[in-house]
Amino acid sequence: MHDPAPTRLPLRPPAQVMRLSRLGSLHQCRLSFMRVLTRRMAAEGWRFSRPAFNIGDDGVGHAVYSATGPDRTYSLIAFAHDLPPEMRSDRVIATAWDATFTLFDGVPEAADIDRLSKNIPLQEAGRVSEREISVSRANRSVRLWEHFVDALATGQQPDPQKTAAVGYLMRTTAVYGSGKLGAADRETIADRPEMQVPFQAEMLSVYLTRVFVRDLVQHMARAKGGDKTATLDPAIAQSLGIGNSTGLGMAPFIVNHPVLFNNWIMAREEAIARVRAVETATKAEAAAFRAVLERAALSVAEWHSEHPIQIEKLKTLGTDMAALAGHVGAADLTTGHPWNRLYDWAEAHLGEDAQELVASLILEPYPDLVDGLAAGMADANSDAFRIDGGLSIAATRSALEASFGWALAVDWTARENRARAWYVSEEKLEPRLGERFDEPIAEYEQPLAPARDAAAAHKALADWGDDQPVAAFLLAHPEHRHTIRRAQITAIAPYGEIHDNTIAADVLPIDMLRAKLAFFGATHFDPRSDRWVRICMYAGAPYPEDLRPETADHWIYPEVET
Amino acid sequence: MSFSLNEVEATAKKAARGAGYSWGLAEEAGKATRWLSAQGLDGCGALAALLQEPRHESPTRDGDIWSANGALCPLASGAALSDFAADLAAGPIRLIEVAHPQLLLPFAAGAARQMGTVLTLACDTLTARTDGAGVDLAHIPSPPGTSDVQVSLGGRMGAALPHQTRAASDPAIWAVLTGLAARTYAPATDASRRLGAGAGLSDND
Numbered sequence: 001m002h003d004p005a006p007t008r009l010p011l012r013p014p015a016q017v018m019r020l021s022r023l024g025s026l027h028q029c030r031l032s033f034m035r036v037l038t039r040r041m042a043a044e045g046w047r048f049s050r051p052a053f054n055i056g057d058d059g060v061g062h063a064v065y066s067a068t069g070p071d072r073t074y075s076l077i078a079f080a081h082d083l084p085p086e087m088r089s090d091r092v093i094a095t096a097w098d099a100t101f102t103l104f105d106g107v108p109e110a111a112d113i114d115r116l117s118k119n120i121p122l123q124e125a126g127r128v129s130e131r132e133i134s135v136s137r138a139n140r141s142v143r144l145w146e147h148f149v150d151a152l153a154t155g156q157q158p159d160p161q162k163t164a165a166v167g168y169l170m171r172t173t174a175v176y177g178s179g180k181l182g183a184a185d186r187e188t189i190a191d192r193p194e195m196q197v198p199f200q201a202e203m204l205s206v207y208l209t210r211v212f213v214r215d216l217v218q219h220m221a222r223a224k225g226g227d228k229t230a231t232l233d234p235a236i237a238q239s240l241g242i243g244n245s246t247g248l249g250m251a252p253f254i255v256n257h258p259v260l261f262n263n264w265i266m267a268r269e270e271a272i273a274r275v276r277a278v279e280t281a282t283k284a285e286a287a288a289f290r291a292v293l294e295r296a297a298l299s300v301a302e303w304h305s306e307h308p309i310q311i312e313k314l315k316t317l318g319t320d321m322a323a324l325a326g327h328v329g330a331a332d333l334t335t336g337h338p339w340n341r342l343y344d345w346a347e348a349h350l351g352e353d354a355q356e357l358v359a360s361l362i363l364e365p366y367p368d369l370v371d372g373l374a375a376g377m378a379d380a381n382s383d384a385f386r387i388d389g390g391l392s393i394a395a396t397r398s399a400l401e402a403s404f405g406w407a408l409a410v411d412w413t414a415r416e417n418r419a420r421a422w423y424v425s426e427e428k429l430e431p432r433l434g435e436r437f438d439e440p441i442a443e444y445e446q447p448l449a450p451a452r453d454a455a456a457a458h459k460a461l462a463d464w465g466d467d468q469p470v471a472a473f474l475l476a477h478p479e480h481r482h483t484i485r486r487a488q489i490t491a492i493a494p495y496g497e498i499h500d501n502t503i504a505a506d507v508l509p510i511d512m513l514r515a516k517l518a519f520f521g522a523t524h525f526d527p528r529s530d531r532w533v534r535i536c537m538y539a540g541a542p543y544p545e546d547l548r549p550e551t552a553d554h555w556i557y558p559e560v561e562t
Numbered sequence: 563m564s565f566s567l568n569e570v571e572a573t574a575k576k577a578a579r580g581a582g583y584s585w586g587l588a589e590e591a592g593k594a595t596r597w598l599s600a601q602g603l604d605g606c607g608a609l610a611a612l613l614q615e616p617r618h619e620s621p622t623r624d625g626d627i628w629s630a631n632g633a634l635c636p637l638a639s640g641a642a643l644s645d646f647a648a649d650l651a652a653g654p655i656r657l658i659e660v661a662h663p664q665l666l667l668p669f670a671a672g673a674a675r676q677m678g679t680v681l682t683l684a685c686d687t688l689t690a691r692t693d694g695a696g697v698d699l700a701h702i703p704s705p706p707g708t709s710d711v712q713v714s715l716g717g718r719m720g721a722a723l724p725h726q727t728r729a730a731s732d733p734a735i736w737a738v739l740t741g742l743a744a745r746t747y748a749p750a751t752d753a754s755r756r757l758g759a760g761a762g763l764s765d766n767d
Contacts, residue, residue, distance in 0.1 A: 085766050088765050090765045129564070130566070142766050142767060179566030180569070182564065182569065184566065185566045187567070187727070245765070385589075385593060387645060389645025389648075390645075390647075423747075425747060425748055425749075425750045425755075426749055426750060432748075434754055438753075439753065440751075444746060469645075469648075470645070471642065471646045475620060475642050478638065478641075481590075482589060483586070
């Protein structure tokens with residue numbers, strides 16, 4: 001890694017970046033966790049193997065896929081099931097799936113497989129151990145799965161149009177890590193270089209799941225078609241991703257982990273500022289940007305949704321992409337801070353979706369300025385939780401005003417400003433968002449309205465003298481303790497707070513989901529409602545046998561046919 | 563049963579909330595129980611015992627004496643001890659009649675990290691020193707009742723208890739915690755089942 005250029009531009013302020021509409025317009029970039037993983041595995045020459053594929057003609061059984069890096073091996077253990085259609089649900093309340101998985105720390109022995117075969121298929125109703133790092137499950141895209149099996153079994157290749165319309169054969173409906181269900185805590189793997197960047201274990205699990213799904217569909221086609229079965233065209237296989245169906249569980253995550261979320265946003269903002277500070281770009285760098293823009297435009301053109309909100313967003317983005325292509329075609333991208341000028345132009349002429357795409361794309365020609373920032377995206381600051389009770393009331397007030405100044409002016413007695421409440425249902429602990437004034441949920445409300453709570457704490461502080469320590473206030477008002485903690489965290493993590501009302505009548509949880517999923521590296525966000533989104537992961541990525549440094553990074557952008 | 567420390571923290575936090583603590587103190591209960599478990603101490607047992615008793619009091623501070631009309635709650639007192647850690651520079655703090663005093667240890671550890679020194683906790687049933695990262699216990703206490711506790715700066719840290727990455731919890735104790743945690747979950751209704759999670763479309767496509 002070269003020494004990064006010093007930042008000479010200020011980062012974009014949290015008041016701009018942390019609005020929900022902008023967070024709901026984020027796109028993947030060089031720092032996305034999937035790309036960090038594939039780059040690392042290629043650079044380090046990871047080796048892959050399939051020690052077991054014990055799946056019958058009925059599609060039931062297990063398989064093991066191992067990935068070996070410089071120091072360790074991780075293995076995906078996949079269990080394939082025969083799922084009746086009436087049991088197929090992507091929701092947390094489901095009790096059976098087409099396939100279930102765990103990422104095992106090492107290479108499993110027969111006793112491990114035996115133990116896990118009694119637990120992994122049960123998901124939340126099972127227990128795992130410290131040897132397991134993640135637990136996940138997936139459902140088929142019924143239409144595309146049947147089409148693939150039928151086509152291949154009769155010696156045909158699947159229809160590329162049908163393939164593109166769905167994009168994946170299976171979608172994961174949950175990937176649990178960090179100690180869930182008894183698995184290894186994040187802390188037990190966080191010191192390993194390959195696991196330092198957030199969600200690397202989960203991303204590895206999904207990467208290997210994609211290999212399994214490709215192998216399984218071929219296996220099922222052969223079981224049906226025998227000798228006349230076609231081998232899946234590698235180009236079609238490469239175009240497939242793994243889908244993901246994500247509900248409300250992910251939205252609380254970014255509110256509940258303010259330091260972690262800050263580190264993600266801050267890394268990207270720092271990257272953007274560094275590239276905007278570049279005075280002159282080489283012709284090669286300008287050409288690299290133009291090439292990636294063309295490929296990104298193709299990705300946008302292939303992005304479909306049936307949801308009215310997303311249809312509208314895609315329409316605007318499509319128009320903006322045309323305007324952007326026109327501007328870039330004529331623009332000087334080499335002199336006079338070209339990326340800063342381009343970004344400023346985007347801010348003045350394009351919508352938020354396209355602005356954020358430009359912000360992500362200008363990072364592409366600059367791996368040396370950007371990629372090292374991924375190392376700072378984890379949350380290693382466990383002491384941030386501890387409140388500094390010696391801080392004065394005056395300083396506490398200022399901290400609240402700095403992150404929630406906008407919220408102090410909101411009328412929190414108005415129904416529309418607190419119409420919703422986040423709660424957890426006793427049904428398999430499913431997170432839900434309800435109507436505060438129509439449902440009996442207020443007493444179960446989760447602390448996921450930091451803005452409302454900040455306004456309340458600020459009001460309670462009004463009667464306290466400036467110089468007193470906040471410790472005295474907290475002893476008298478334990479109900480504001482979580483809010484004061486957040487205010488102190490925000491002082492060191494300015495991008496940790498959403499600058500919008502998370503319980504407003506018009507809040508769109510899909511904005512929160514997209515922000516998180518964009519950092520994973522997801523594309524083609526396809527909302528199924530205002531609180532539920534499907535995405536695609538790893539579409540276009542090389543399979544293990546094709547993973548090399550030159551294929552490991554830009555797979556996220558579709559190839560432009562020449 | 564073997565639990566991950568994240569499970570311990572999450573369950574302890576929800577249990578404390580279910581028992582009626584504020585979210586901020588429930589968060590403290592989660593971290594404290596996790597910290598004790600990481601030292602190999604029975605954090606879950608101590609928290610479960612506390613949460614099954616009627617709610618104890620928050621301290622009233624009178625100089626270096628912290629007390630209440632009744633036993634002191636170790637979570638409220640511990641949080642205050644951590645918040646007022648700087649006061650220890652002026653001399654020891656004495657807490658009168660603390661329930662389940664081992665629950666003060668994680669908060670003392672936080673104070674020790676802030677002050678950059680070893681802290682000593684002394685009471686009828688145990689003497690403990692912590693440097694923030696670990697704890698050195700003179701003897702591992704059997705479940706105590708209430709006890710007066712003196713907290714002071716300084717002390718010589720002996721060998722710390724070995725750190726653990728898992729928590730072994732008695733199933734009966736775990737059941738107490740998950741039972742209390744369940745009070746934070748809203749009973750499902752048809753409307754919430756249909757609308758609350760927001761997935762209205764079929765997944766058989």
